[in-house]
Amino acid sequence: MRRIKVEPAHIDHRGEISDLVLERIDAITRITFSVGAIRGNHVHKETTQWTYVVSGKIEAFSENDGELTSEIFEPGDMFVSLPGDPHAMRAISNSEILVFTRGPRSGADYASDTFKFELI
Numbered sequence: 001m002r003r004i005k006v007e008p009a010h011i012d013h014r015g016e017i018s019d020l021v022l023e024r025i026d027a028i029t030r031i032t033f034s035v036g037a038i039r040g041n042h043v044h045k046e047t048t049q050w051t052y053v054v055s056g057k058i059e060a061f062s063e064n065d066g067e068l069t070s071e072i073f074e075p076g077d078m079f080v081s082l083p084g085d086p087h088a089m090r091a092i093s094n095s096e097i098l099v100f101t102r103g104p105r106s107g108a109d110y111a112s113d114t115f116k117f118e119l120i
Contacts, residue, residue, distance in 0.1 A: 001062035004078040027106030029099040033091035040088035043117040047103030056095025088119040
């Protein structure tokens with residue numbers, strides 16, 4: 001998991017425009033969490049997943065070289081999970097995220113590239 005700093009591409013008196021992902025996307029998924037809910041706990045073999053926090057607060061977990069790490073993400077924060085990166089999220093408060101994916105994990109093919117991996 002790697003944090004991505006979202007920078008505005010344009011700012012004027014009307015507000016800001018920020019490009020969240022500048023790569024080909026196969027799916028955009030909206031996910032909500034109730035407080036304490038855990039999502040993920042899996043790994044994708046071929047799919048890249050960008051996660052943008054719309055509201056609330058989540059703790060995102062990943063494993064690198066056998067070491068479990070976590071980081072807190074709030075509205076406007078974004079992170080990416082690359083193929084082979086186990087990842088999970090726990091809601092610290094009611095939350096909403098947008099997940100942008102490139103690869104076979106989308107729509108009816110969700111299960112084709114999603115493999116359980118118990119992180120938390």
